[in-house]
Amino acid sequence: MNKRALGQNGSPLHESVRAEISRRIADGIYKPGDVIMSTAQLGEEFGVSSITVKRALRDLQSEGVLTSIPGKGTFVKDRRRFIREVDVCMSSQDDARRHGFDTKIELISITKERITDPALSVFELPNKVLLCVRKVIYADGVPIMYDSAYVPTNIADEIVDEFGERYIVDALRRHNVDIKDMSIIIDASPASVEAQRIFSIPNGYPTLRRLYDLKTKDPATFVIGIVESPFDRLACSVRLNSLQLSKMVKTKK
Amino acid sequence: MNKRALGQNGSPLHESVRAEISRRIADGIYKPGDVIMSTAQLGEEFGVSSITVKRALRDLQSEGVLTSIPGKGTFVKDRRRFIREVDVCMSSQDDARRHGFDTKIELISITKERITDPALSVFELPNKVLLCVRKVIYADGVPIMYDSAYVPTNIADEIVDEFGERYIVDALRRHNVDIKDMSIIIDASPASVEAQRIFSIPNGYPTLRRLYDLKTKDPATFVIGIVESPFDRLACSVRLNSLQLSKMVKTKK
DNA sequence: GAGTGGTCTAGACCACCCT
DNA sequence: GGGTGGTCTAGACCACTCC
DSSP, rough: OOOOSSSOOSSOHHHHHHHHHHHHTTTTSSOOOOBBOOOOHHHHHHOHHHHHHHHHHHHHHHHTTTEEETEEEEEEOOOEEEEEEEGGSSHHHHHHHHHTTEEEEEEEEEEEEEEOGGGGGSOOOOOOEEEEEEEEETTEEEEEEEEEEEEESSOOOHHHTTTTTHHHHHHHHHHTTTTEEEEEEEEEEEEEHHHHHHOOTTOOEEEEEEEEEEEEEEOOOOEEEEEEEEETTTTEEEEEEOOOHHHHHHHHH | OOOOOOOOOSSSHHHHHHHHHHHHHHHTSOOTOOOOOOOOHHHHHHHHHHHHHHHHHHHHHHHHHHETTTTEEEEOOOOEEEEEGGGTTSSOHHHHTTTTTTHHHEEEEEEEEHHHHGGGGSSSSOOOOOOEEEEEEETEEEEEEEEEEEEESSSSSHHHTTTTSSSSSHHHHTTTOOOOOOOOOOEEOOOOOOHHHTTTOOOOOOOEEEEEEEEEEEETEEEEEEEHHHHHHEEEEEEEEEHHHHHHHHHOO
């Protein structure tokens, strides 16, 4: 058999196949939006089984480089990514607009439940039933964030009514509820099952998460939540100028 | 054949297997550090082929839940994660110590090269050969960051000599070179090949990255770089108090 | 109906670890 | 030698799309 068209070295065949396909994408032989050859064709070309090719393609999907649509083919993704200032992450929608893209909010559900997501246990969690608001945020028509926010159940109805169309912080601010203190944790994570469904991404796909704990003057009013985004759709930026920098050096003393 | 011990619903078998094993870990039936049953045993118990079990276990590895050691078995990882203030990310080592863990720096290489990593192209990149300092940072003996920093080649030798033992910002500050402006981009990404090797993580494993662009008074002196960390080893935190918050609202007007 | 990707299996081989 | 996980294949079946 004519195996070893790839994989002369000690590495597994599927890695060689993956590397070769990555190379073709990097070199522009396969362009964003293109269908690449079928697994059968690729297998024949490389002298490997189509199953090995499928394995390589699946790994490339987890890397965010390809998408496969059953019955149609495997496509090269185009990668454009939004960047948001950290403090804007859960802040004003107007800011986002000002940054040049059009956002839309889709309300998924408003339920009463306890916080069970272990990721949020980095914060001090109230052990009682809360109002959970789940929504998806779109930018230019593409879903970029999946937000689950928990607020006390005694929030005024007229505020809750606004959750579907506004960021929670915006809704609170409009009713003169101001945030006194916020702590945000940014991390990466393999996609949750909900995120897999919402963003059409495979298991293990890296996501960027922001966990937030917002406090107000009134300790009975708070917002705790988590936002999840596919890694190729969103990044966060932090910018510090010399004024802020010098202040930090001071406060550290 | 007795298939369908799992997978009554429409989901693939390997997903059901994965869900069941996740459940056992969540329920504490498989504890961190434990070896779980062999693929053959699991396959028999679930009435599926060992290959399907292997597929499920591989997905769980990409999620950071399991590690397999060939010839020994598959182990449940313990997950402890460090959290660092964003501004500390590439700042003082003393700060890290003060935050309660012991850091160590291992210098990998100092080379002369151009920046080729496409991730860094979010910044304005100088198109010339730079000094590239690669290092691994350990916390409590565990590697948590892989840092590649680029500085101009004309940096004084006595500063370069310190790169192996200090954070670059620290080394610069010791020689009275102060940072005027810094912009940081935080994102997630599948592990680079170097990160896979350094952290012993599989292809596709989610990592948290920080891309940084530090400017000084002198435009000829700058630091551009990228830090990569396995998602289960590091998270970043941002904390804003009411003073800073109110200032932001002001400056936004 | 022909082509696509996704799943599942049986069976084989390998490298590795332990005893 | 007997266990482990990792790889690779052939072959089968499915659901899907497009013609």
